[in-house]
Amino acid sequence: MVGGPILLVEDSPDDEFLAVRALRRQGMGQVVVARDGEEALARLFGTGVEGGSALSPWFILLDLKLPKLNGIDVLQALRDEDHTRLIPVIIMSSSREEADVCRCRALGVLDYLAKPVDGREIVEVLTKAGLMKEAPLTG
Amino acid sequence: MVPSNLERIIAAKGELLARRAMEYARERGLDSHCTAASEEVWRLAIAGLSQALLLDFSALDERAGRTSGPGRPADPATAFGAEEARRQRARGEPPGSSLEIMKCSRQSYLDLVREQRLPAGEEEASLTFVERFFDRVETGVCVECASLTNRASAELASANALLEREIEQHRKTEEALVRSERLFHAAIDALTANIAILDCNGTIMAVNRAWRQFADENGFRGENYGIGSSYLAVCDSATGDDAEVARAAARGIRDLLAGRSAALHLEYQCHSPDEKRWFQMRATCLEWLEPACVVMAHESITEVKRAEQEMVSFNRALEERVRHRTTQLELSNRELEGFCYAVSHDLRAHLARLEGFGRGLLEDFGERFDGPSRSYVERICRISIDLRRVIDALLDLSRYTRCDLVVRPVNLSDIASAVADELHAVQPRRSVKVDIAPDVIVKGDPKLLAMVVRHLLENAWKFTSQRTCADIQFGVTTLHGMRACFVRDNGAGFDMRYAGRLFQPFQRLHGPAEFEGLGIGLATVQRIVQRHGGRAWAEGEVDGGATFYFTLQE
Numbered sequence: 001m002v003g004g005p006i007l008l009v010e011d012s013p014d015d016e017f018l019a020v021r022a023l024r025r026q027g028m029g030q031v032v033v034a035r036d037g038e039e040a041l042a043r044l045f046g047t048g049v050e051g052g053s054a055l056s057p058w059f060i061l062l063d064l065k066l067p068k069l070n071g072i073d074v075l076q077a078l079r080d081e082d083h084t085r086l087i088p089v090i091i092m093s094s095s096r097e098e099a100d101v102c103r104c105r106a107l108g109v110l111d112y113l114a115k116p117v118d119g120r121e122i123v124e125v126l127t128k129a130g131l132m133k134e135a136p137l138t139g
Numbered sequence: 140m141v142p143s144n145l146e147r148i149i150a151a152k153g154e155l156l157a158r159r160a161m162e163y164a165r166e167r168g169l170d171s172h173c174t175a176a177s178e179e180v181w182r183l184a185i186a187g188l189s190q191a192l193l194l195d196f197s198a199l200d201e202r203a204g205r206t207s208g209p210g211r212p213a214d215p216a217t218a219f220g221a222e223e224a225r226r227q228r229a230r231g232e233p234p235g236s237s238l239e240i241m242k243c244s245r246q247s248y249l250d251l252v253r254e255q256r257l258p259a260g261e262e263e264a265s266l267t268f269v270e271r272f273f274d275r276v277e278t279g280v281c282v283e284c285a286s287l288t289n290r291a292s293a294e295l296a297s298a299n300a301l302l303e304r305e306i307e308q309h310r311k312t313e314e315a316l317v318r319s320e321r322l323f324h325a326a327i328d329a330l331t332a333n334i335a336i337l338d339c340n341g342t343i344m345a346v347n348r349a350w351r352q353f354a355d356e357n358g359f360r361g362e363n364y365g366i367g368s369s370y371l372a373v374c375d376s377a378t379g380d381d382a383e384v385a386r387a388a389a390r391g392i393r394d395l396l397a398g399r400s401a402a403l404h405l406e407y408q409c410h411s412p413d414e415k416r417w418f419q420m421r422a423t424c425l426e427w428l429e430p431a432c433v434v435m436a437h438e439s440i441t442e443v444k445r446a447e448q449e450m451v452s453f454n455r456a457l458e459e460r461v462r463h464r465t466t467q468l469e470l471s472n473r474e475l476e477g478f479c480y481a482v483s484h485d486l487r488a489h490l491a492r493l494e495g496f497g498r499g500l501l502e503d504f505g506e507r508f509d510g511p512s513r514s515y516v517e518r519i520c521r522i523s524i525d526l527r528r529v530i531d532a533l534l535d536l537s538r539y540t541r542c543d544l545v546v547r548p549v550n551l552s553d554i555a556s557a558v559a560d561e562l563h564a565v566q567p568r569r570s571v572k573v574d575i576a577p578d579v580i581v582k583g584d585p586k587l588l589a590m591v592v593r594h595l596l597e598n599a600w601k602f603t604s605q606r607t608c609a610d611i612q613f614g615v616t617t618l619h620g621m622r623a624c625f626v627r628d629n630g631a632g633f634d635m636r637y638a639g640r641l642f643q644p645f646q647r648l649h650g651p652a653e654f655e656g657l658g659i660g661l662a663t664v665q666r667i668v669q670r671h672g673g674r675a676w677a678e679g680e681v682d683g684g685a686t687f688y689f690t691l692q693e
Contacts, residue, residue, distance in 0.1 A: 018496065116495030
């Protein structure tokens, strides 16, 4: 799937603001935000309080350090379910801890980006992964 | 005038003269001279007297004008007297006995003259002659006796003196012996060790006070503290816990006595019911004595052993404490590291936001700034980026310190080549000759060691940037017996006075205008090398290039 909603899992409003801005600047305006790991899974599995259907995002921008379930737990849960197993995930974290990086790569993430995240980096990753045909306009 | 027939009478009556003389002697109580055994003596004396008397007759006239020296009888009478005295002495009779015999003989001769009924004048003259003769004989006896007595006295005195000297010598020897023996006993008694002296058969000849005291205190049941009994036999027959040591002692003493060893030293336990005790036994053979003997000393080394054991347990406790402290320190170090990491991590997150918003400000509203205000915002952004990099470097440094080491053989030459290729690719216009020694293989963590080589080569690359022909070498050498890898360059170098600061984080010897950098690369090198049990150091001079060495635990 190319295009569609992007699930941003981020607890910090500042980081959320910066990530949404970075995505918008690359023309990716459809962003659903989850504030913690549990909320993210609820959205993906359709088990949220709102009772809506399961979100099927284009890709997920996932922070690692999250309240309740952390990023790694979310990633693991996604990979354990058939219908979420193949959702592309890009990690964005302040931590450059090698153990985290290795663990995420083992769980099949597109890339591991250090904050502050630049929209161009995201595009580059998506393009490389064949999830975008060409680089959109940059600004 | 002597009657001429007197000569005849005397010659004829020898037997009568002797018998009468003996009778007179008996009357005078000289019984010892009148035994049958001594009759011969009397006869010989009378015969001698008669011969001398007759000789005296013939010498009578000549003698009138002559003098005789003292002690030298000049006439037959005196000569006979002296002779008789010497004979008496030779027979072992007392000196006075000759004189007694002569007195009895005088009586015998006078009586014989009187019995001849000579005419009055002749008898008178004969008696006078006999009296004078005997006077001289007795004088001879007396003179000789005196002379003999003097000589004997002198000899006796000399013999006595000799004897006294010998006695004195003997006494002194005996005293010295007693003193020596006292000294010997006092000397061995003064020693605290239990000492026994064994003869060449291993029999105890002497023991000292400490030995006796030990025997008393430990209920020794033998006689006389073992003196006179065989120490070897006691050792040979020992049973129980002590048997082994006793056998070793016996074997050692036999070896000493046979000249198979020069000294014996044994340590053994001999615990009493209420005390743990250790002893050492030392023995030496006095082989120069004939026959040889062995001096044996048993000494308590309980105090030494106790001190040793205390030392061991003290050391063990100390080691335990050190281990405990080290664990605590390591723990608190880890906690501190963890804390720093958490703080740095948090700081980094904030800085990333600051950087993000700064970038957003410039990108979204940049056209609204005029020159100076735009410069301010740009500076704020740049500073936040710098700060974030610093935090990243610190986090890296902390990570190298905390991560687990994976030790395996690493080819540093391959890593160096890869890094050099990268550097050439990034700055293809620079002319840098990188000389890499082939197959420098060490043991260590591949990722971390790659970091070391990368930092050092990047460093060299950076500090040779102002050289038109830069030279960089990577190789290995031996310094102080250690294998040391090195990276050498002909770059800016540094002042050796500041060499110690090179490896400290954020310590820079060049301003950012000269060379860029955070000052964390060499600190990282140092940390990684130290984690590998090695050491990093640098040599250089200003404008003379630098060499960075590092060793790893072999």
